[in-house]
Amino acid sequence: MTIQTAIDALATLLGDGLTRSKSDLALHGRSESHFAECPPDAVAYPTDTAQVAEIVKVCAAHACPIVAWGTGTSLEGHSLALSGGIVLDMTRMNSLLAVNAEDMDCVVQPGLTRVALNTQLRDTGLFFPVDPGADASLGGMASTRASGTTAVRYGTMRDNVMALEVVLADGRIIRTGSRARKSSAGYDLTALFVGAEGTLGIITELTLRLHGQPQATAAAVCAFPTVADAVAAVTATIQMGVPMARIELLDAASISAVTAYAGMDLPTQPHLLLEFHGSDAAVAADAETVKEIATDFGAAGFDWATRTEDRNRLWKMRHDAHYAIMASKPGHRAIVTDVCVPVSKLAEAIAETQAEIAASPITGPILGHVGDGNFHAILLIEPASDADRIAAEELSHRMALRAIRLGGTCTGEHGIGVGKRGYMEAEHGEGWDVMGQIKAALDPTRIMNPGKLVRD
Numbered sequence: 001m002t003i004q005t006a007i008d009a010l011a012t013l014l015g016d017g018l019t020r021s022k023s024d025l026a027l028h029g030r031s032e033s034h035f036a037e038c039p040p041d042a043v044a045y046p047t048d049t050a051q052v053a054e055i056v057k058v059c060a061a062h063a064c065p066i067v068a069w070g071t072g073t074s075l076e077g078h079s080l081a082l083s084g085g086i087v088l089d090m091t092r093m094n095s096l097l098a099v100n101a102e103d104m105d106c107v108v109q110p111g112l113t114r115v116a117l118n119t120q121l122r123d124t125g126l127f128f129p130v131d132p133g134a135d136a137s138l139g140g141m142a143s144t145r146a147s148g149t150t151a152v153r154y155g156t157m158r159d160n161v162m163a164l165e166v167v168l169a170d171g172r173i174i175r176t177g178s179r180a181r182k183s184s185a186g187y188d189l190t191a192l193f194v195g196a197e198g199t200l201g202i203i204t205e206l207t208l209r210l211h212g213q214p215q216a217t218a219a220a221v222c223a224f225p226t227v228a229d230a231v232a233a234v235t236a237t238i239q240m241g242v243p244m245a246r247i248e249l250l251d252a253a254s255i256s257a258v259t260a261y262a263g264m265d266l267p268t269q270p271h272l273l274l275e276f277h278g279s280d281a282a283v284a285a286d287a288e289t290v291k292e293i294a295t296d297f298g299a300a301g302f303d304w305a306t307r308t309e310d311r312n313r314l315w316k317m318r319h320d321a322h323y324a325i326m327a328s329k330p331g332h333r334a335i336v337t338d339v340c341v342p343v344s345k346l347a348e349a350i351a352e353t354q355a356e357i358a359a360s361p362i363t364g365p366i367l368g369h370v371g372d373g374n375f376h377a378i379l380l381i382e383p384a385s386d387a388d389r390i391a392a393e394e395l396s397h398r399m400a401l402r403a404i405r406l407g408g409t410c411t412g413e414h415g416i417g418v419g420k421r422g423y424m425e426a427e428h429g430e431g432w433d434v435m436g437q438i439k440a441a442l443d444p445t446r447i448m449n450p451g452k453l454v455r456d
Contacts, residue, residue, distance in 0.1 A: 001062040001063050002063075003041050003062070003064045003084055003085050003086075005062050006059055006061075006062035006063075006064035006085075007020070007041060007064075009062065010044060010058055010086065013058065014044060014045075014046075014055070017045045018042055018043070018045075019043050019045075020042045024043045025040060025042075026039055028040055028069055028072070028079070028081070028089065029080065031072070031074065031077050031079065032073050032074065032075055033075045033076070033077065033336060034333050034334065034381075035077040035418070038081055040087040041081070042086050042087075043069075043086070044086050044087070044089065045092050046090070046092065046093060048093065048204075049173060052088070052167045053167045053173055054171070056167050056168075056202065057170070059085070059447055060169060060170055060445065060447060063445055064085045065081065065084060065085030065086070065450050066085055066087075066447055066448060066449070067079055067081050067086070067449050068087075068088050068090060068110075068139070068140075068198040068202050068449070069088060069091075070091075070110065070111065070139050070143075071091070071135065071136055073135075073140070074140065075338070075417075076415050076416060076418065077417045077418040077419050078144060078197050078198070078415060078417040078418075078452060080418065082452075083450045085447070088202060090109075090111040090139055091137070092111060093109040094109055094137075095108070096108050096112060096117060096121075097205070099124060099210075100179065101126060104126060104209065104212070105179055105209055106207070106208050106210055107205060107206070108138055108205070108206050108208060109139075109204070109206075110139020110203050111139065113135045113137050113138065114130065114132075114136060114138060115135045116135075117208075126211065126212060126213065127210065127211060127212075128208055129150045129211050130154065130156065130160055131148040132147065132148035132413065133148055138206055139203045141157050142161050142193070142194050142195075143193075143194075143196065143197050144157075144195065144197060144415035145157050145158050145413070145415065147369070147374070147412070148369065148413065149318065149369055150245060151369060151371075151372050151374075152244055152245070152369065152372050153243060153244060153245045153277065154245075157195075159209070161177075161190060161194050161207070161209075162209055163206075164176045164189075164190050165203070165205035166200075166203055166204065167202045169201065169444075169447055169448050174189070176189035176192075177189070177190035177207065195415070196453070197416065197417060197449060197452055197453050198448060198449040199448050199452055200439065200442045200443060201443075201448065202448075214245075214277035214279075215280060216279060216280045216282075217245075217275065217277055217283070217311065218275070218276045218283050218287055218304060218306045219273070219274060219276075219304070219315070220273075220274045220275075220287060220290070220305065221266070221271055221273050221301075221302075221305070221314060222271065222294050222300065222303070223266070223267050223270070223271050223301055224272070224297065224298055224300075225270075226270060227351070227354065228350075229297045230270045230271070230272050230299075230370075231346050231350065232347065233297040233299065234249070235344065235346070235347075236296075237290055237293050240289065242286050242289055243277075243286065244274065244276065245275040245276055245277040246274065246315075246369075247274055247370055248368070248370070249270065249271070249366075249370040249375065250273070250318070250365075251270050251354070251365060251366040251367065252268050252270055253363065253365035254321060254325065254366060254378075255268055255271050257324045257325045257328040257365060258320065258324040258325075260324070260328070261317075261320060261324030262313070262320065262324065264313075267300075272294070272299075273318055276290075321367055321378075322334070322378065325365050325380070326380075328365075329363065331382070332381060332383070333381055333383050334379065335379040335389075335392040336377075337378075337400075338374070338376050338413060338414040339374070339375065339376075339410060340374040340409050341403050341406045341407065341408030343373045345373070345406040346370060348406065349375070349399075349403060349406055349408070350366060350375060352402060353395075353399055356395055356398060357395060361387060361391055362392055362395075363380050364377040364379040364380065364392075364395065373412070374412035374413060377395070379396065400420065401426065404423065404427050410423035415453075416452065417453070418452055421453065421455075432455070433455075439454045
Protein backbone atom coordinates (compact mmCIF):
# COMPACT_ATOMS: atom_id res chain seq x y z
CA MET A 1 0.00 0.00 0.00
CA THR A 2 1.67 3.17 -1.21
CA ILE A 3 0.85 6.57 -2.62
CA GLN A 4 1.61 5.19 -6.09
CA THR A 5 -0.81 2.26 -5.73
CA ALA A 6 -3.48 4.72 -4.57
CA ILE A 7 -2.86 6.90 -7.62
CA ASP A 8 -3.13 3.85 -9.92
CA ALA A 9 -6.47 2.93 -8.37
CA LEU A 10 -7.75 6.51 -8.54
CA ALA A 11 -6.74 6.79 -12.21
CA THR A 12 -9.04 3.89 -12.97
CA LEU A 13 -11.83 5.42 -10.86
CA LEU A 14 -11.59 9.03 -12.05
CA GLY A 15 -10.17 8.97 -15.57
CA ASP A 16 -9.41 12.56 -16.58
CA GLY A 17 -10.61 13.68 -13.15
CA LEU A 18 -7.11 12.81 -11.90
CA THR A 19 -4.04 14.65 -13.16
CA ARG A 20 -0.28 14.50 -12.63
CA SER A 21 0.60 17.29 -15.02
CA LYS A 22 3.49 19.46 -13.90
CA SER A 23 1.41 22.63 -14.12
CA ASP A 24 -1.38 21.23 -11.94
CA LEU A 25 1.06 19.87 -9.38
CA ALA A 26 2.93 23.19 -9.27
CA LEU A 27 -0.29 25.19 -8.86
CA HIS A 28 -1.42 22.99 -5.97
CA GLY A 29 2.00 23.06 -4.34
CA ARG A 30 2.02 26.80 -3.67
CA SER A 31 0.57 28.92 -0.91
CA GLU A 32 -0.28 32.61 -0.63
CA SER A 33 2.41 33.05 1.99
CA HIS A 34 6.10 32.41 2.52
CA PHE A 35 6.08 28.61 2.78
CA ALA A 36 8.26 26.62 0.41
CA GLU A 37 6.52 25.00 -2.55
CA CYS A 38 5.35 21.45 -1.86
CA PRO A 39 3.70 19.79 -4.89
CA PRO A 40 1.44 16.78 -4.29
CA ASP A 41 1.80 13.50 -6.16
CA ALA A 42 -1.51 13.97 -7.97
CA VAL A 43 -4.58 16.22 -8.06
CA ALA A 44 -8.13 14.85 -8.08
CA TYR A 45 -11.19 16.85 -9.20
CA PRO A 46 -14.35 15.30 -7.69
CA THR A 47 -17.79 16.30 -8.96
CA ASP A 48 -20.07 15.08 -6.16
CA THR A 49 -20.13 13.71 -2.61
CA ALA A 50 -20.29 10.08 -3.71
CA GLN A 51 -17.11 10.52 -5.72
CA VAL A 52 -15.36 12.19 -2.77
CA ALA A 53 -16.32 9.20 -0.61
CA GLU A 54 -14.90 6.74 -3.17
CA ILE A 55 -11.66 8.73 -3.41
CA VAL A 56 -11.30 8.77 0.37
CA LYS A 57 -11.94 5.02 0.57
CA VAL A 58 -9.17 4.38 -1.94
CA CYS A 59 -6.78 6.67 -0.07
CA ALA A 60 -7.65 5.00 3.23
CA ALA A 61 -7.03 1.54 1.78
CA HIS A 62 -3.57 2.59 0.55
CA ALA A 63 -2.60 4.90 3.47
CA CYS A 64 -2.37 7.80 1.03
CA PRO A 65 -2.52 11.36 2.43
CA ILE A 66 -5.37 13.50 1.17
CA VAL A 67 -5.57 17.31 1.37
CA ALA A 68 -8.64 19.36 0.42
CA TRP A 69 -8.16 22.47 -1.78
CA GLY A 70 -10.58 25.34 -2.29
CA THR A 71 -9.01 28.38 -3.94
CA GLY A 72 -5.56 28.21 -2.34
CA THR A 73 -5.85 31.57 -0.56
CA SER A 74 -5.01 30.33 2.95
CA LEU A 75 -2.00 31.90 4.68
CA GLU A 76 -0.71 29.19 7.03
CA GLY A 77 0.06 26.43 4.56
CA HIS A 78 -3.24 24.61 5.15
CA SER A 79 -3.45 23.12 1.65
CA LEU A 80 0.17 22.05 1.19
CA ALA A 81 0.71 18.31 0.75
CA LEU A 82 3.54 18.08 3.28
CA SER A 83 3.55 14.27 3.15
CA GLY A 84 2.80 13.99 -0.55
CA GLY A 85 -0.32 12.18 -1.69
CA ILE A 86 -3.49 13.56 -3.26
CA VAL A 87 -4.78 17.11 -3.32
CA LEU A 88 -8.57 17.07 -3.63
CA ASP A 89 -9.49 20.15 -5.66
CA MET A 90 -13.12 20.99 -4.88
CA THR A 91 -13.60 23.69 -7.52
CA ARG A 92 -15.91 21.53 -9.68
CA MET A 93 -18.29 21.16 -6.73
CA ASN A 94 -19.37 24.79 -6.88
CA SER A 95 -23.17 24.85 -7.06
CA LEU A 96 -25.76 26.74 -5.06
CA LEU A 97 -28.06 23.80 -4.32
CA ALA A 98 -30.99 25.52 -2.58
CA VAL A 99 -32.14 28.89 -1.28
CA ASN A 100 -34.74 28.88 1.48
CA ALA A 101 -35.64 32.55 1.40
CA GLU A 102 -38.35 32.38 4.07
CA ASP A 103 -35.97 30.71 6.50
CA MET A 104 -33.01 32.86 5.40
CA ASP A 105 -30.63 30.01 4.68
CA CYS A 106 -29.07 28.27 1.70
CA VAL A 107 -27.30 25.01 0.82
CA VAL A 108 -24.05 25.13 -1.17
CA GLN A 109 -21.24 22.91 -2.35
CA PRO A 110 -17.81 23.66 -0.88
CA GLY A 111 -16.16 24.93 -4.07
CA LEU A 112 -18.60 27.84 -4.45
CA THR A 113 -16.92 31.14 -3.59
CA ARG A 114 -18.45 33.83 -1.42
CA VAL A 115 -18.60 36.37 -4.26
CA ALA A 116 -20.29 33.87 -6.59
CA LEU A 117 -22.81 33.03 -3.86
CA ASN A 118 -23.73 36.66 -3.27
CA THR A 119 -24.02 37.26 -7.01
CA GLN A 120 -26.58 34.45 -7.23
CA LEU A 121 -28.43 35.74 -4.14
CA ARG A 122 -28.69 39.28 -5.49
CA ASP A 123 -32.39 39.04 -6.47
CA THR A 124 -33.51 37.41 -3.22
CA GLY A 125 -32.96 40.38 -0.90
CA LEU A 126 -30.53 38.22 1.09
CA PHE A 127 -26.74 38.02 1.32
CA PHE A 128 -23.99 36.01 2.97
CA PRO A 129 -21.97 38.42 5.13
CA VAL A 130 -18.66 36.75 5.99
CA ASP A 131 -15.98 38.61 4.05
CA PRO A 132 -12.33 37.56 4.53
CA GLY A 133 -11.18 39.81 1.70
CA ALA A 134 -10.07 37.12 -0.72
CA ASP A 135 -12.74 35.46 -2.86
CA ALA A 136 -12.27 32.24 -0.94
CA SER A 137 -14.28 29.05 -1.31
CA LEU A 138 -17.00 28.54 1.28
CA GLY A 139 -15.68 25.09 2.16
CA GLY A 140 -12.24 26.55 2.82
CA MET A 141 -13.74 29.39 4.83
CA ALA A 142 -15.60 26.91 7.02
CA SER A 143 -12.53 24.70 7.41
CA THR A 144 -10.42 27.61 8.68
CA ARG A 145 -13.29 29.23 10.65
CA ALA A 146 -12.71 32.40 8.63
CA SER A 147 -14.10 35.83 9.41
CA GLY A 148 -13.12 39.25 8.10
CA THR A 149 -14.32 42.80 7.82
CA THR A 150 -17.97 42.21 8.76
CA ALA A 151 -17.46 39.91 11.74
CA VAL A 152 -18.04 42.72 14.23
CA ARG A 153 -21.72 42.68 13.26
CA TYR A 154 -22.48 39.36 11.56
CA GLY A 155 -20.05 37.01 13.25
CA THR A 156 -17.59 34.51 11.78
CA MET A 157 -18.08 31.23 9.91
CA ARG A 158 -18.68 29.64 13.31
CA ASP A 159 -21.84 31.74 13.63
CA ASN A 160 -23.06 31.33 10.05
CA VAL A 161 -22.65 27.61 9.31
CA MET A 162 -25.78 25.75 10.40
CA ALA A 163 -25.13 22.25 9.07
CA LEU A 164 -22.60 20.24 7.10
CA GLU A 165 -22.21 17.11 5.03
CA VAL A 166 -18.79 15.56 5.67
CA VAL A 167 -16.90 12.56 4.30
CA LEU A 168 -14.90 10.95 7.10
CA ALA A 169 -11.47 9.35 6.79
CA ASP A 170 -12.99 5.88 6.25
CA GLY A 171 -15.34 7.09 3.51
CA ARG A 172 -18.49 7.35 5.62
CA ILE A 173 -20.78 10.27 4.79
CA ILE A 174 -22.33 12.04 7.76
CA ARG A 175 -24.59 15.05 8.23
CA THR A 176 -24.16 17.42 11.14
CA GLY A 177 -26.65 19.99 12.38
CA SER A 178 -29.90 20.97 10.67
CA ARG A 179 -31.76 23.96 9.29
CA ALA A 180 -33.37 24.59 12.68
CA ARG A 181 -32.21 27.78 14.37
CA LYS A 182 -31.29 25.96 17.55
CA SER A 183 -30.81 22.45 18.88
CA SER A 184 -29.75 20.73 22.10
CA ALA A 185 -29.42 17.29 20.47
CA GLY A 186 -26.05 15.88 21.42
CA TYR A 187 -22.53 16.98 20.56
CA ASP A 188 -22.19 19.96 18.24
CA LEU A 189 -20.46 18.14 15.39
CA THR A 190 -20.92 21.09 13.06
CA ALA A 191 -18.77 23.24 15.33
CA LEU A 192 -16.21 20.43 15.49
CA PHE A 193 -15.65 20.43 11.72
CA VAL A 194 -15.81 24.22 11.34
CA GLY A 195 -12.18 25.13 11.97
CA ALA A 196 -10.83 21.56 11.77
CA GLU A 197 -8.85 22.54 8.65
CA GLY A 198 -9.61 19.30 6.84
CA THR A 199 -7.84 17.19 9.47
CA LEU A 200 -11.01 15.28 10.46
CA GLY A 201 -12.90 14.96 7.17
CA ILE A 202 -13.79 16.56 3.85
CA ILE A 203 -16.70 19.04 3.82
CA THR A 204 -18.90 18.33 0.78
CA GLU A 205 -21.97 20.47 1.54
CA LEU A 206 -22.77 23.46 3.76
CA THR A 207 -26.01 24.96 5.03
CA LEU A 208 -25.39 28.66 5.61
CA ARG A 209 -27.27 31.35 7.50
CA LEU A 210 -28.23 34.32 5.32
CA HIS A 211 -29.05 37.90 6.28
CA GLY A 212 -31.33 40.52 4.83
CA GLN A 213 -29.76 43.15 2.63
CA PRO A 214 -29.90 46.38 4.65
CA GLN A 215 -32.25 49.14 3.57
CA ALA A 216 -29.44 51.66 3.81
CA THR A 217 -25.66 51.38 3.79
CA ALA A 218 -23.17 54.15 4.39
CA ALA A 219 -19.41 54.23 4.80
CA ALA A 220 -17.04 56.72 6.31
CA VAL A 221 -13.32 57.24 6.65
CA CYS A 222 -11.50 59.41 9.18
CA ALA A 223 -7.90 60.08 10.21
CA PHE A 224 -6.49 60.07 13.76
CA PRO A 225 -3.33 61.53 15.26
CA THR A 226 -2.20 58.11 16.52
CA VAL A 227 -3.19 54.45 16.41
CA ALA A 228 -3.96 54.66 20.13
CA ASP A 229 -6.51 57.41 19.45
CA ALA A 230 -8.15 55.34 16.72
CA VAL A 231 -8.34 52.25 18.95
CA ALA A 232 -9.74 54.31 21.82
CA ALA A 233 -12.48 55.55 19.50
CA VAL A 234 -13.26 51.97 18.49
CA THR A 235 -13.44 50.86 22.13
CA ALA A 236 -15.80 53.71 22.99
CA THR A 237 -17.99 52.90 19.98
CA ILE A 238 -18.27 49.23 20.98
CA GLN A 239 -19.04 50.13 24.58
CA MET A 240 -21.78 52.50 23.40
CA GLY A 241 -23.44 49.56 21.66
CA VAL A 242 -23.43 51.12 18.20
CA PRO A 243 -24.22 48.25 15.75
CA MET A 244 -21.30 48.74 13.37
CA ALA A 245 -21.12 46.65 10.20
CA ARG A 246 -17.36 47.15 9.76
CA ILE A 247 -14.59 48.92 11.67
CA GLU A 248 -11.20 48.63 9.97
CA LEU A 249 -7.91 50.16 11.09
CA LEU A 250 -5.02 51.03 8.78
CA ASP A 251 -1.88 52.53 10.29
CA ALA A 252 0.08 55.30 8.55
CA ALA A 253 2.31 52.87 6.65
CA SER A 254 -0.71 50.93 5.37
CA ILE A 255 -2.51 54.11 4.31
CA SER A 256 0.57 55.28 2.43
CA ALA A 257 0.69 52.01 0.49
CA VAL A 258 -3.03 51.63 -0.27
CA THR A 259 -3.62 55.23 -1.34
CA ALA A 260 -0.68 55.07 -3.75
CA TYR A 261 -1.97 51.75 -5.13
CA ALA A 262 -5.59 52.94 -5.45
CA GLY A 263 -4.84 56.47 -6.60
CA MET A 264 -6.61 58.03 -3.63
CA ASP A 265 -5.64 61.10 -1.63
CA LEU A 266 -5.69 60.49 2.12
CA PRO A 267 -3.30 61.94 4.71
CA THR A 268 -0.53 59.64 5.89
CA GLN A 269 -2.03 59.05 9.32
CA PRO A 270 -3.79 56.13 10.99
CA HIS A 271 -7.33 55.79 9.61
CA LEU A 272 -10.56 54.03 10.50
CA LEU A 273 -12.78 52.76 7.70
CA LEU A 274 -16.37 52.40 8.90
CA GLU A 275 -19.60 51.00 7.52
CA PHE A 276 -23.17 51.26 8.82
CA HIS A 277 -26.14 49.02 7.92
CA GLY A 278 -29.80 49.50 8.78
CA SER A 279 -32.73 51.75 8.02
CA ASP A 280 -32.14 55.24 6.68
CA ALA A 281 -32.87 56.77 10.07
CA ALA A 282 -30.77 54.24 12.02
CA VAL A 283 -27.76 54.64 9.72
CA ALA A 284 -27.88 58.42 10.01
CA ALA A 285 -28.18 58.29 13.81
CA ASP A 286 -25.42 55.70 14.24
CA ALA A 287 -23.09 57.61 11.96
CA GLU A 288 -23.66 60.83 13.88
CA THR A 289 -22.92 59.06 17.16
CA VAL A 290 -19.67 57.60 15.82
CA LYS A 291 -18.65 60.94 14.36
CA GLU A 292 -19.03 62.55 17.80
CA ILE A 293 -17.02 59.76 19.43
CA ALA A 294 -14.28 59.95 16.80
CA THR A 295 -14.06 63.74 17.14
CA ASP A 296 -13.57 63.37 20.89
CA PHE A 297 -10.47 61.31 20.11
CA GLY A 298 -9.00 63.76 17.63
CA ALA A 299 -10.44 62.45 14.37
CA ALA A 300 -10.35 64.70 11.34
CA GLY A 301 -12.06 64.56 7.95
CA PHE A 302 -15.04 62.32 8.74
CA ASP A 303 -15.82 61.82 5.05
CA TRP A 304 -19.00 60.08 3.91
CA ALA A 305 -19.59 57.64 1.09
CA THR A 306 -23.25 56.79 0.48
CA ARG A 307 -23.19 56.09 -3.26
CA THR A 308 -22.56 52.44 -4.07
CA GLU A 309 -19.62 53.19 -6.37
CA ASP A 310 -17.92 55.35 -3.71
CA ARG A 311 -18.38 52.71 -1.02
CA ASN A 312 -17.13 49.98 -3.33
CA ARG A 313 -14.03 52.02 -4.11
CA LEU A 314 -13.34 52.51 -0.41
CA TRP A 315 -13.68 48.80 0.42
CA LYS A 316 -11.78 47.73 -2.68
CA MET A 317 -8.93 49.85 -1.34
CA ARG A 318 -9.13 47.88 1.93
CA HIS A 319 -9.46 44.50 0.23
CA ASP A 320 -6.46 45.25 -1.97
CA ALA A 321 -4.34 46.27 1.01
CA HIS A 322 -2.19 43.13 0.90
CA TYR A 323 -1.34 43.66 -2.76
CA ALA A 324 -0.82 47.38 -2.21
CA ILE A 325 1.63 46.74 0.61
CA MET A 326 3.46 44.17 -1.52
CA ALA A 327 3.64 46.69 -4.38
CA SER A 328 5.20 49.25 -2.03
CA LYS A 329 8.33 47.08 -1.90
CA PRO A 330 8.73 45.29 -5.25
CA GLY A 331 10.57 42.00 -5.07
CA HIS A 332 9.81 41.42 -1.39
CA ARG A 333 7.83 38.57 0.14
CA ALA A 334 5.37 38.86 3.00
CA ILE A 335 5.04 37.07 6.29
CA VAL A 336 1.45 37.90 7.24
CA THR A 337 0.70 37.80 10.95
CA ASP A 338 -2.72 37.38 12.53
CA VAL A 339 -3.51 37.79 16.23
CA CYS A 340 -6.63 38.66 18.18
CA VAL A 341 -6.92 40.09 21.70
CA PRO A 342 -9.73 41.43 23.87
CA VAL A 343 -10.66 44.88 22.56
CA SER A 344 -9.56 46.42 25.86
CA LYS A 345 -6.02 45.10 25.21
CA LEU A 346 -5.86 46.09 21.55
CA ALA A 347 -4.07 49.43 21.95
CA GLU A 348 -1.42 47.81 24.15
CA ALA A 349 -0.87 44.95 21.72
CA ILE A 350 -0.56 47.24 18.70
CA ALA A 351 1.71 49.73 20.47
CA GLU A 352 4.15 47.01 21.55
CA THR A 353 4.09 45.49 18.07
CA GLN A 354 4.77 48.84 16.40
CA ALA A 355 7.70 49.52 18.73
CA GLU A 356 9.26 46.15 17.94
CA ILE A 357 8.79 46.61 14.18
CA ALA A 358 10.36 50.08 14.37
CA ALA A 359 13.40 48.59 16.12
CA SER A 360 13.76 45.82 13.53
CA PRO A 361 15.47 46.00 10.13
CA ILE A 362 12.23 45.37 8.19
CA THR A 363 8.97 47.18 7.58
CA GLY A 364 5.58 45.92 8.73
CA PRO A 365 2.43 47.94 8.02
CA ILE A 366 -0.43 47.13 10.42
CA LEU A 367 -4.11 46.81 9.61
CA GLY A 368 -7.00 44.89 11.05
CA HIS A 369 -10.59 44.26 12.00
CA VAL A 370 -10.29 46.24 15.19
CA GLY A 371 -13.97 46.02 16.09
CA ASP A 372 -13.27 42.50 17.33
CA GLY A 373 -9.65 42.95 18.42
CA ASN A 374 -8.07 41.27 15.37
CA PHE A 375 -5.08 42.81 13.59
CA HIS A 376 -2.32 41.91 11.15
CA ALA A 377 1.22 43.07 10.46
CA ILE A 378 2.45 42.53 6.90
CA LEU A 379 6.15 41.87 7.44
CA LEU A 380 8.11 42.50 4.23
CA ILE A 381 11.36 40.64 3.67
CA GLU A 382 13.99 40.30 0.98
CA PRO A 383 13.63 36.69 -0.21
CA ALA A 384 17.39 36.13 -0.21
CA SER A 385 18.01 37.77 3.17
CA ASP A 386 18.35 35.39 6.11
CA ALA A 387 18.53 38.40 8.44
CA ASP A 388 15.17 39.69 7.18
CA ARG A 389 13.54 36.28 7.52
CA ILE A 390 14.86 35.77 11.04
CA ALA A 391 13.71 39.26 12.06
CA ALA A 392 10.22 38.66 10.66
CA GLU A 393 9.90 35.26 12.30
CA GLU A 394 10.95 36.73 15.64
CA LEU A 395 8.43 39.58 15.31
CA SER A 396 5.67 37.13 14.42
CA HIS A 397 6.66 34.91 17.34
CA ARG A 398 6.52 37.80 19.80
CA MET A 399 3.13 38.89 18.46
CA ALA A 400 1.64 35.44 18.98
CA LEU A 401 2.98 35.05 22.52
CA ARG A 402 1.89 38.58 23.39
CA ALA A 403 -1.65 37.91 22.20
CA ILE A 404 -1.86 34.77 24.30
CA ARG A 405 -0.45 36.61 27.33
CA LEU A 406 -3.08 39.32 26.95
CA GLY A 407 -5.89 36.78 27.00
CA GLY A 408 -6.19 36.41 23.23
CA THR A 409 -5.23 33.95 20.53
CA CYS A 410 -2.34 33.37 18.14
CA THR A 411 -4.77 33.48 15.21
CA GLY A 412 -8.04 35.36 14.89
CA GLU A 413 -9.01 34.12 11.44
CA HIS A 414 -6.17 32.62 9.41
CA GLY A 415 -6.07 29.34 11.30
CA ILE A 416 -3.21 27.10 12.42
CA GLY A 417 -2.20 25.01 9.41
CA VAL A 418 1.49 24.24 9.70
CA GLY A 419 2.63 27.78 10.44
CA LYS A 420 1.19 28.22 13.93
CA ARG A 421 1.24 24.74 15.43
CA GLY A 422 4.07 25.86 17.70
CA TYR A 423 1.64 28.02 19.71
CA MET A 424 -1.12 25.47 20.28
CA GLU A 425 0.28 24.11 23.53
CA ALA A 426 0.82 27.60 24.96
CA GLU A 427 -2.74 28.60 24.06
CA HIS A 428 -4.62 25.38 24.84
CA GLY A 429 -2.47 23.38 27.26
CA GLU A 430 -3.85 19.85 27.64
CA GLY A 431 -6.72 20.84 25.40
CA TRP A 432 -4.35 20.39 22.46
CA ASP A 433 -3.88 16.75 23.46
CA VAL A 434 -7.65 16.34 23.52
CA MET A 435 -7.74 17.63 19.93
CA GLY A 436 -5.16 14.96 19.08
CA GLN A 437 -7.35 12.29 20.66
CA ILE A 438 -10.32 13.41 18.56
CA LYS A 439 -8.09 13.27 15.48
CA ALA A 440 -6.96 9.74 16.38
CA ALA A 441 -10.56 8.60 16.85
CA LEU A 442 -11.79 9.94 13.50
CA ASP A 443 -8.61 9.49 11.45
CA PRO A 444 -6.53 6.72 13.04
CA THR A 445 -4.26 6.33 9.99
CA ARG A 446 -3.71 10.11 9.83
CA ILE A 447 -4.40 10.50 6.12
CA MET A 448 -6.47 13.68 6.46
CA ASN A 449 -4.26 16.73 5.90
CA PRO A 450 -1.30 15.35 7.88
CA GLY A 451 1.19 17.71 9.50
CA LYS A 452 -1.41 20.38 10.30
CA LEU A 453 -3.09 21.72 13.45
CA VAL A 454 -2.48 18.74 15.81
CA ARG A 455 0.74 17.15 17.02
CA ASP A 456 2.61 14.81 14.68
